[in-house]
Amino acid sequence: MPTIVRPRRSVLFMPGSNARAASKARSLPTDALVLDLEDAVAPEAKADAREQIAATLKEGGFGPREVVVRTNAPDTPWFEADLAFVARASAQGGGPDAVLVPKISDPETLIAIGRRLDALGAASSLRVWAMIETPMAVLKALDIALASRNPVTRLAVLVLGTNDLSKETGTRIVPGRAPMLSWLSHCVLAARAAGVGILDAVWNNFRDLDGFARECAQAAELGFDGKTLIHPSQIEACNAAFSPPTAEVEEARTLIALFDRPENAGRGVVQIEGRMVERMHADIARRTVALADAIAARG
Numbered sequence: 001m002p003t004i005v006r007p008r009r010s011v012l013f014m015p016g017s018n019a020r021a022a023s024k025a026r027s028l029p030t031d032a033l034v035l036d037l038e039d040a041v042a043p044e045a046k047a048d049a050r051e052q053i054a055a056t057l058k059e060g061g062f063g064p065r066e067v068v069v070r071t072n073a074p075d076t077p078w079f080e081a082d083l084a085f086v087a088r089a090s091a092q093g094g095g096p097d098a099v100l101v102p103k104i105s106d107p108e109t110l111i112a113i114g115r116r117l118d119a120l121g122a123a124s125s126l127r128v129w130a131m132i133e134t135p136m137a138v139l140k141a142l143d144i145a146l147a148s149r150n151p152v153t154r155l156a157v158l159v160l161g162t163n164d165l166s167k168e169t170g171t172r173i174v175p176g177r178a179p180m181l182s183w184l185s186h187c188v189l190a191a192r193a194a195g196v197g198i199l200d201a202v203w204n205n206f207r208d209l210d211g212f213a214r215e216c217a218q219a220a221e222l223g224f225d226g227k228t229l230i231h232p233s234q235i236e237a238c239n240a241a242f243s244p245p246t247a248e249v250e251e252a253r254t255l256i257a258l259f260d261r262p263e264n265a266g267r268g269v270v271q272i273e274g275r276m277v278e279r280m281h282a283d284i285a286r287r288t289v290a291l292a293d294a295i296a297a298r299g
């Protein structure tokens, strides 16, 4: 698993057409924001939403937050215009960091999208995030994640979409998510095997913050980097759930220092207060410290 240097604990969706929400996001402690052209925008409002997102991007002011635009799905009449818009914005500078493409179900589609972005002259820095939200996408999660090894795909992050998964499968979204747990874990494994990021799905009932906090804790235990959000009230609990606790960071620093001592240079295993620690624990500790430092650097 690679060292995470870009915190993606909280990733806030907002309708691309909602200028007020985008303006608000400039001062919210979210790690990333997604300006949506898909579900949150009515069919007749797609073109206006593109214009609004263009104005939002031009104005900038998002600081260290990663800015992402979600297009409509590849098989919709809006996709080509959405992709061309994102490519143009990125080529002009000040564009989004990534484009999030919904309903990806196979690696071939990612390759085609990457080629199209190249042909449209998108900036080389533009990354692709892929939504895993069809039954086929879950079944092919590893193939999709491994598409990141082909640089043409620009693939950096997978994002779960449990609303669409529920719609496509008839599986209910229930507290604890037992019916979907195996899918979530399978996707985390696929992302880790390929070395891409992975974000959990949204929690719809944004007034139920206790239930939301429980789901964040579950997502962190499952190994997600963070969670996608729909309302500012969800950011604080989400950031807390995906930040390494202070005591864990302190312990990690102690462990790294122990292995860095000259007398331990050739040792694979040492002990701290009667507990065995191996070099793999030092690797985990370095990841914890790298994430904590990156979070602290945000201020």
Ligand SMILES: CC(C)(COP(=O)(O)OP(=O)(O)OC[C@H]1O[C@@H](n2cnc3c(N)ncnc32)[C@H](O)[C@@H]1OP(=O)(O)O)[C@@H](O)C(=O)NCCC(=O)NCCSC(=O)C[C@H](O)C(=O)O
Binding pocket: 012, 013, 014, 015, 020, 021, 022, 024, 025, 036, 039, 040, 133, 160, 161, 162, 163, 164, 165, 201, 202, 229, 230, 231, 232
């Ligand atoms: C759900 C909402 C429509 C609720 O909005 P609203 O009624 O305005 O809520 P509040 O009155 O509580 O809002 C308080 C203030 O916060 C601002 N606000 C609200 N939501 C956002 C946001 N997402 N980002 C930024 N700011 C936000 C309001 O403007 C209020 O500000 P102020 O006026 O200054 O007081 C709304 O929250 C919303 O639209 N959320 C995002 C919906 C969305 O993007 N959905 C698509 C992504 S989820 C998805 O697609 C699922 C996935 O694909 C799957 O398959 O699972």
Ligand SMILES: [Mg+2]
Binding pocket: 039, 102, 133, 161, 163, 164
């Ligand atoms: Mg969806």
